[in-house]
Amino acid sequence: MKKNISLKSYNSFGVDVISREFHEVSSEEEVIKTLKSLKNKKVFILGGGTNILFTDNVQIPVINVKIKGMKIISENNNYVSISIGAGEIWDDFVKWAISKNFGGAENLISIPGFVGGAPIQNIGAYGVEIKDIFVSCSGYFLDTIEKKKFELNDCQFSYRSSIFKKSLRNKFIITEVVLQLSKTNHKISKSYKSINDALNKKKIHNPTIKDIARIVSKIRENKLPNPSLIGNSGSFFKNPIVSIELLNKLKQKFSKLVYFKESVSKYKLSAAWLIENCNFKNIEEKNVGVYKDQALVIINLGNATGKDILLFSEKIKSTVLEKFDILLEEEVNII
Numbered sequence: 663m664k665k666n667i668s669l670k671s672y673n674s675f676g677v678d679v680i681s682r683e684f685h686e687v688s689s690e691e692e693v694i695k696t697l698k699s700l701k702n703k704k705v706f707i708l709g710g711g712t713n714i715l716f717t718d719n720v721q722i723p724v725i726n727v728k729i730k731g732m733k734i735i736s737e738n739n740n741y742v743s744i745s746i747g748a749g750e751i752w753d754d755f756v757k758w759a760i761s762k763n764f765g766g767a768e769n770l771i772s773i774p775g776f777v778g779g780a781p782i783q784n785i786g787a788y789g790v791e792i793k794d795i796f797v798s799c800s801g802y803f804l805d806t807i808e809k810k811k812f813e814l815n816d817c818q819f820s821y822r823s824s825i826f827k828k829s830l831r832n833k834f835i836i837t838e839v840v841l842q843l844s845k846t847n848h849k850i851s852k853s854y855k856s857i858n859d860a861l862n863k864k865k866i867h868n869p870t871i872k873d874i875a876r877i878v879s880k881i882r883e884n885k886l887p888n889p890s891l892i893g894n895s896g897s898f899f900k901n902p903i904v905s906i907e908l909l910n911k912l913k914q915k916f917s918k919l920v921y922f923k924e925s926v927s928k929y930k931l932s933a934a935w936l937i938e939n940c941n942f943k944n945i946e947e948k949n950v951g952v953y954k955d956q957a958l959v960i961i962n963l964g965n966a967t968g969k970d971i972l973l974f975s976e977k978i979k980s981t982v983l984e985k986f987d988i989l990l991e992e993e994v995n996i997i
């Protein structure tokens with residue numbers, strides 16, 4: 663255990679806060695031992711720190727999950743199931759899968775963070791979400807230290823959410839994730855507009871997993887800031903889901919509104935468009951701004967504090983509310 667360490671290098675916003683008590687766990691045995699030693703105290707579970715905004719020093723014990731390991735646990739002619747330690751870097755797993763020609767994770771290439779955090783917010787990008795390849799995840803309840811395995815249907819996955827973000831928020835530590843990928847007849851997801859455009863431009867009609875991975879990497883590189891160079895946490899807000907009635911009302915007032923069909927009667931608005939159209943691409947305050955190529959991404963331009971970033975995000979929320987009557991909901995966890 664370490665005392666009073668800076669969490670600056672443990673969060674992708676690069677915010678400098680202190681953890682009073684910092685525990686690293688590299689195995690399930692260490693998880694059990696650490697939880698026992700903390701005697702049911704409230705704790706904060708930290709993975710890759712890529713979806714978190716720390717607004718103050720962390721007084722409660724932090725448990726940083728470093729459990730590694732990636733192994734095939736079952737396979738047949740068509741599919742392979744892989745068990746992955748929660749502390750593995752998500753993108754290392756995706757690149758490994760691509761190198762083996764295992765399909766299903768390629769649209770999720772270059773997403774920062776650890777494997778254990780991926781099911782919590784049901785990470786998604788370019789038409790695929792982790793729920794599409796998910797088999798189960800296991801871990802421990804923080805209070806009883808009881809082990810439990812959650813299968814796909816137990817996880818209540820929805821857009822950027824799961825049971826681990828709702829009723830089990832701060833109550834469960836994920837130690838292992840099992841995903842299933844295809845070995846043959848890969849289901850290539852290419853309907854997302856920017857993927858489709860890139861394929862047409864390159865005249866690729868039957869893309870392979872590697873083609874998709876290359877295209878998605880490039881799109882992300884062009885649109886999203888690299889957190890090791892510019893502090894950020896990806897999308898700060900979720901894209902709001904609205905009824906057709908509200909959509910029609912907004913369209914009358916804002917003819918260029920960007921939206922996508924979500925289900926029969928629901929539409930997803932582009933939060934980036936709403937923010938950009940409140941002129942936030944031209945505003946900077948106390949070393950905080952939005953990214954020039956993606957207004958949904960709030961960036962730390964220097965030594966911004968978590969509170970500076972929070973204040974800026976609140977300004978975005980109130981301006982969007984005033985102009986569009988839409989209340990944005992944070993995607994990032996604010997601590």
Ligand code: EPU
Pocket residue numbers: 786787788789856885886895896897898899900901920932933934935936938954955956957958993
């Ligand atoms: N747009 C703007 N201004 C901008 C950026 C985008 O108006 O500055 C408009 C454009 O019309 C664009 C549309 O918004 O076509 C959609 O933009 P983009 O494809 O970048 O996707 P997004 O909806 O803004 C979501 C995810 C991203 C994910 C991309 C690709 C959420 C909250 N965000 O962003 O996820 O990479 O789709 O699938 O759903 C993350 O969760 O951290 C994240 C980066």
